[in-house]
Every structure is written in structure tokens, then in C-alpha cells.
Amino acid sequence: MTSVNLRSDNVAGVAPEVMDAIIAANHGSSPSYGSDPLTDGLNAKFGALFGRACFVQPVFTGTATNALSLSLLAPGWGAILCSETAHIHDSECGAVELQTGGAKLVPLRQSDGLIKAEVLEEALTQTRWGNTSVAPPKVLSVAQATELGTVYQPGQLAGLADLAHRFGLKFHMDGARFANAVAHLGCSPAEITCDVGIDVLSFGGTKNGCLCAEAVVCFDEALSEEVRYRARKMGQVASKMRFVSAQLHALLEDNRWLKFAGHANAMATRLSTGLSQLQNVELLHPVDANEVFVSIPEAMRSALTSEGFGFYDRGGGHVRMVTAFNTRAEDVDAFIASAARAQERGDQ
Ligand SMILES: Cc1ncc(COP(=O)(O)O)c(C=O)c1O
Structure with missing residues (x-):
């Protein structure tokens, strides 16, 4: 049959090129807990990809990537606006709530998985700002590609970013399938992230041929201290981190x-x-x-x-x-x- x-x-399994990179990293000894050259080299690698300096924290799972990313942006007393079909909302067992220290996820109406600007505007204008009964929106999180297989156009993201910024929100992107979105749009990675004001990107590798490698990409390098400490506290800093980082290098190499x-x-x-x-x-x-x-x-x-x-x-x-x-x-x-x-x- x-x-x-x-x-x-x-x-799906692991791409042979990624497996080869893990094997290639398996010789001699190397500094532990992310102090190795492969992990250190990720900042330059992603910096070149996005055409600007960024700080990259490798992690093992998409859920941890989202929880860690959002913990950098949302205070525990704030709210994170996301789509009603968002993975962070319905499939991560409250990981974001835990790691942010209690931030409230507020699901918004979606069309084909996409949050429309008018829906976001309505949510933001109807918020009772200043009323301590209501957690104030502090972050907008979108998935690119979405959980329903659709992709935001750069202009749609720019419109959402304008609104979010007008109301003082930070902007996060769940890019578990970021590569699929960029491949679909044929745009540069920056055009749908840092150029439209994404503060932190959850960059996906595992669904795209890695064994267990994702990355928190911080476009604000000032987050580098906090992200490293939080990652460690979450148990996401592998002692043999070089094998996680090797996967990300292999994935980005040769435009794979x-x-x-x-x-x-x-x-x-x-x-x-x-x-x-x-x-x-x-x-x-x-x-x-x-x-x-x-x-x-x-x-x-x-x-x-x-x-x-x-x-x-x-x-x-x-x-x-x-x-x-x-x-x-x-x-x-x-x-x-x-x-x-x-x-x-x-x-x-
Ligand atoms: C959009 C999206 N974000 C995040 C994740 C979480 O990834 P993981 O299963 O590695 O925790 C998934 C997994 O299916 C996903 O589809």
C-alpha cells in the first residue's frame, strides 16, 4: 500500500544538507552553551540576510521561539492581539502566557487567517485605555505565513504596523513558515519584517528541513542581553548549541x-x-x-x-x-x- x-x-524528515552539517560539526570539542563559533556566526549570517544588524538566539521549538519572542515585547499586565486562528492562541498550551508572566492573548476576527486593518483598528479604538479592568494591548502578533496557508502582502503588514505603532504597540511575527511566505512573495526578507517595523521575528527552520532549529531574531540589538538570559531560564540554551546553530547555517547556505x-x-x-x-x-x-x-x-x-x-x-x-x-x-x-x-x- x-x-x-x-x-x-x-x-517530513531532515534535509540531507542539514544532517551533513550536524555531522560536520561533530568533531573535536567546542565551547558550550552558545559560546561556539557557529552560534556566534549566526548574527552575521542573519544580518546579511536582512541587510541590517540583528541579534539571533537559536532555540529548539517554534512554541519556545514564540514564547521567548513575546516575553521580550509584552509585559505580564498587557495584552497581545493576534488572530483567532493563531498558533500562539490555540495550540501552544499557554506557553506565551507563562513566559510573559501573564500577558493576555486577545484573539481578533480573521479572514483566511489574516487580520484586516479595519479589525485591528476597531479593537484598538474600542479598548478602554487607562481602565485598569482591561489589559492594554502592548503587542500585535501576526503569523507569516498564516495558520491557514495565506500570506500577508508587504502593504498589508505596513498598514497593520502603522496602526500598531500609532497606539504604541510592538509588532511580532510568528515565522514558523516565514520561508514559505518569502518564497511566495518573491520579496526580500527585510521587506516584510524590519522594513515594516517588526520588532522580533520567530524564524522557523524545523518545518523547512531542520531537525530542531528555530531562531528568535531581534531587530533591536538592545534586546540581546534579555533574550539570552530568558532563553537560559526557559531551558532553551543547549549545552551543545553548535549542533542547533549548524542546522540554521546549513539552511541559509546557498539560499536553501x-x-x-x-x-x-x-x-x-x-x-x-x-x-x-x-x-x-x-x-x-x-x-x-x-x-x-x-x-x-x-x-x-x-x-x-x-x-x-x-x-x-x-x-x-x-x-x-x-x-x-x-x-x-x-x-x-x-x-x-x-x-x-x-x-x-x-x-x-
Ligand atoms: C504557525 C506556527 N507557529 C508555531 C508553531 C510551533 O512550532 P513547534 O511545534 O515546533 O512548537 C507551529 C507548529 O505547527 C505553527 O504552525
Whole structure:
């Protein structure tokens, strides 16, 4: 039986180039707890990528990256505005609340995962500023790409940033799939981060071919002291940090991060194009990055499952497929063909 698992990009393995870099770092001894040359070299590497100085703290998981990033920006008595579909809100078990010392996450209405400027404006203008009954908004957090596979245009981010700054908020970006967003837009990484006033970026590596490597990218170098101490306190400073940093170097080397993400995006487009030609299959959100959300009949879902195709069943007939750096075109085509066979048989 076929075994093609498109449940998540987390089910993909590690890119051989990343594994090679871990092996290459495995010789002799090296200073511990992030004092090694590979970790030290990350600031210059990311600095070149964004075209400006930044401070980079490597961490192991996306959840820790978001919690650490937001702990730098939000006081425990403040609120963090995010989308109602934000991973920080519904999938991180309160990690942000814990690490900020109690900041309140306030979910905002979204359209295809995106926060619209008018929704943010309404939230900010309706806040009872100065009333101690209400946690005042201190940070706006957006995911780029979003949890629903869509991507903010630079102009949309600039509009959100204008509003956020007008009301004194800091701006955070959950970039667990940042590479997919940049690959989709074809813009420079700076255009959708520091240029539009992002203060701290959670940069994702694991979903894009790393084993366990993400990074908190601080565009304000003054945060370098606090981020290092907080990371240590969170248990996110590996004694053998060089093996985490080696992964990030390998990912950025030779523009791999964009090549990997561009491939994943192309596979998602191929999948959504094929599936949306089938009757009874409805595309639920635009496919900008590497995630495909569709509504499909129960019998088609069962047929796919019994033929060995994995996807994430979100209930109510809605499923999610996520492609990765190593998704094969033939597997995508086989997935579509399996769904098409179910349709031809008239499975209901
Ligand atoms: C948008 C987004 N942010 C953050 C994370 C958290 O990553 P991790 O599972 O490594 O903690 C995920 C994981 O699925 C995600 O989709």
C-alpha cells in the first residue's frame, strides 16, 4: 500500500544538507552553551540576510521561539492581539502566557487567517485605555505565513504596523513558515519584517528541513542581553548549541531555505489545482504557501485513508494537507488520482 503522509510538514524528515552539517560539526570539542563559533556566526549570517544588524538566539521549538519572542515585547499586565486562528492562541498550551508572566492573548476576527486593518483598528479604538479592568494591548502578533496557508502582502503588514505603532504597540511575527511566505512573495526578507517595523521575528527552520532549529531574531540589538538570559531560564540554551546553530547555517547556505520553501509551495499549488478540479471538493482558503485546506466528501476521505494517504482531518468534512521541502510531485499526483478514483466510483 502507498504511504504518503501530508498531515503536516512536521512529519517530513531532515534535509540531507542539514544532517551533513550536524555531522560536520561533530568533531573535536567546542565551547558550550552558545559560546561556539557557529552560534556566534549566526548574527552575521542573519544580518546579511536582512541587510541590517540583528541579534539571533537559536532555540529548539517554534512554541519556545514564540514564547521567548513575546516575553521580550509584552509585559505580564498587557495584552497581545493576534488572530483567532493563531498558533500562539490555540495550540501552544499557554506557553506565551507563562513566559510573559501573564500577558493576555486577545484573539481578533480573521479572514483566511489574516487580520484586516479595519479589525485591528476597531479593537484598538474600542479598548478602554487607562481602565485598569482591561489589559492594554502592548503587542500585535501576526503569523507569516498564516495558520491557514495565506500570506500577508508587504502593504498589508505596513498598514497593520502603522496602526500598531500609532497606539504604541510592538509588532511580532510568528515565522514558523516565514520561508514559505518569502518564497511566495518573491520579496526580500527585510521587506516584510524590519522594513515594516517588526520588532522580533520567530524564524522557523524545523518545518523547512531542520531537525530542531528555530531562531528568535531581534531587530533591536538592545534586546540581546534579555533574550539570552530568558532563553537560559526557559531551558532553551543547549549545552551543545553548535549542533542547533549548524542546522540554521546549513539552511541559509546557498539560499536553501528559499529553495526548500519554494518547492513545498509549488507542491501545494499542484495539489490544490488537482483537487479543486474534482466535483464535491471545495478549496477553503487561497493557497499561498504550503498548506491546502479543502472540504471533501466522507467517502473520498475514507478512500484516501485506505489507500495510504495521510492528511489532517479537522472535522466537519474539512481536511488539511501540508507539503514540505521533500514532497515528491509523483506522490502529490498519486494523492489527486486516488481522490479522482473515489469520485469516479461515485463514492458519497
Ligand atoms: C504557525 C506556527 N507557529 C508555531 C508553531 C510551533 O512550532 P513547534 O511545534 O515546533 O512548537 C507551529 C507548529 O505547527 C505553527 O504552525
